[in-house]
Amino acid sequence: MMLNWQAANEAIFSSPVFDIALTVACYQLGLWAYRRSGNKPFLLPVFIGFVLTALLVWLLDRPLAAYELGAGPIMVLLGPVTVALAVPLYENLHLMARLWWPLLLMLVITAVTVASSAVYIGFGLGGSDALVMSLAPKAATTPIAILIADSIGGYMGVAAVVVMLTGILGAMTGPGLLHKLGVQHHAALGFALGLSAHAVGTARAFEISRQCGAFAALGMSLMGFTLAVCLPLALG
Amino acid sequence: MLRTVLVLCGFQLLGESLAALLSVPVPGPVIGMCLLLVVLILRKRITPQFQQHCHAMFAYLPLILVPPSVGVLAHLELIGREWQPVSAVLVLTLLISFAVCALVYRISRERWQ
Numbered sequence: 279m280m281l282n283w284q285a286a287n288e289a290i291f292s293s294p295v296f297d298i299a300l301t302v303a304c305y306q307l308g309l310w311a312y313r314r315s316g317n318k319p320f321l322l323p324v325f326i327g328f329v330l331t332a333l334l335v336w337l338l339d340r341p342l343a344a345y346e347l348g349a350g351p352i353m354v355l356l357g358p359v360t361v362a363l364a365v366p367l368y369e370n371l372h373l374m375a376r377l378w379w380p381l382l383l384m385l386v387i388t389a390v391t392v393a394s395s396a397v398y399i400g401f402g403l404g405g406s407d408a409l410v411m412s413l414a415p416k417a418a419t420t421p422i423a424i425l426i427a428d429s430i431g432g433y434m435g436v437a438a439v440v441v442m443l444t445g446i447l448g449a450m451t452g453p454g455l456l457h458k459l460g461v462q463h464h465a466a467l468g469f470a471l472g473l474s475a476h477a478v479g480t481a482r483a484f485e486i487s488r489q490c491g492a493f494a495a496l497g498m499s500l501m502g503f504t505l506a507v508c509l510p511l512a513l514g
Numbered sequence: 515m516l517r518t519v520l521v522l523c524g525f526q527l528l529g530e531s532l533a534a535l536l537s538v539p540v541p542g543p544v545i546g547m548c549l550l551l552v553v554l555i556l557r558k559r560i561t562p563q564f565q566q567h568c569h570a571m572f573a574y575l576p577l578i579l580v581p582p583s584v585g586v587l588a589h590l591e592l593i594g595r596e597w598q599p600v601s602a603v604l605v606l607t608l609l610i611s612f613a614v615c616a617l618v619y620r621i622s623r624e625r626w627q
Contacts, residue, residue, distance in 0.1 A: 301577070322576075324579050324580060327577070328579075328580050328583040352577065352580070357542070357546075358526055359522075360541075360543035361525045365569070368554040369565075380618070383622060384618040384619070391614050392614070395606065399602055403599040405599035408592070409593075409596050409600070410599070413603045413604075417611065421578070428541070435583060435589055438583040438586065439586045452612060461616050470619070
């Protein structure tokens with residue numbers, strides 16, 4: 279019997295589940311590395327998963343369009359999961375009851391300064407339209423940021439990576455910096471971490487205290503919500 | 515689980531059609547999220563199952579974000595060419611964000627207690 283190795287090889291690479299398997303395998307490796315390292319922010323599963331997947335797509339010389347088509351079924355879930363983000367926002371809304379005034383003030387001022395400084399610094403240093411529009415929503419959590427970037431003429435891929443790096447950098451430096459700047463109250467510390475470093479910052483905040491984490495989750499949701507509604511209307 | 519998926523897809527479709535109807539550039543799923551939030555606030559309660567399923571989905575959110583991130587491969591040249599604005603925005607806006615938060619905290623300190 280003749281074994282047709284070439285056909286077997288082609289069958290793997292042309293299978294509709296190849297890109298899904300590749301993505302899930304790389305993500306699992308990232309998850310494993312993250313847990314073994316004791317949850318180090320720069321070993322974030324999504325970051326490692328992204329780096330490994332991108333590296334393999336490049337090494338295998340796989341056209342990006344083929345990968346995106348193959349991994350499409352995973353990407354489709356982005357919409358429904360974004361809708362579901364209403365649930366944590368609803369759960370944490372009661373935290374606003376007693377502190378709504380300072381929380382709202384911090385949210386609005388931070389959202390306006392961060393989004394506008396991203397645009398000003400981006401254009402000021404000679405960034406192109408598409409690049410700056412990919413950077414503008416960087417304070418929003420990744421799923422929301424890439425949807426915003428797409429709707430205002432930026433690139434989803436660039437936005438995703440910039441938001442990820444913001445979260446990692448923010449989670450590593452945020453608690454120390456905020457403490458030095460005089461923010462001791464755990465509610466304020468958490469809220470600031472959520473506003474500035476979204477999901478990674480929230481995970482870091484939960485390591486500080488439960489209250490810190492809950493306020494970070496609230497900050498992340500409110501920031502995503504605010505930018506998602508205001509940015510496309512202001513820049514679209 | 516299927517009911518949760520149906521509710522989420524329903525709100526997304528509602529959001530997408532509203533965005534098209536009003537021709538606003540806000541992403542459809544985001545409008546869907548706002549509508550779901552309004553419904554939850556008006557009902558004043560959330561079905562435990564729905565809540566549970568949503569959180570189960572969030573466990574996979576990072577995985578869902580891998581494929582769109584890989585899309586950056588198409589823009590490596592752009593990032594290489596414009597690495598200055600990228601890195602400056604990345605670092606500076608983060609510092610600005612923390613500084614502004616700290617400032618607001620300081621002027622409203624007694625309200626946090």
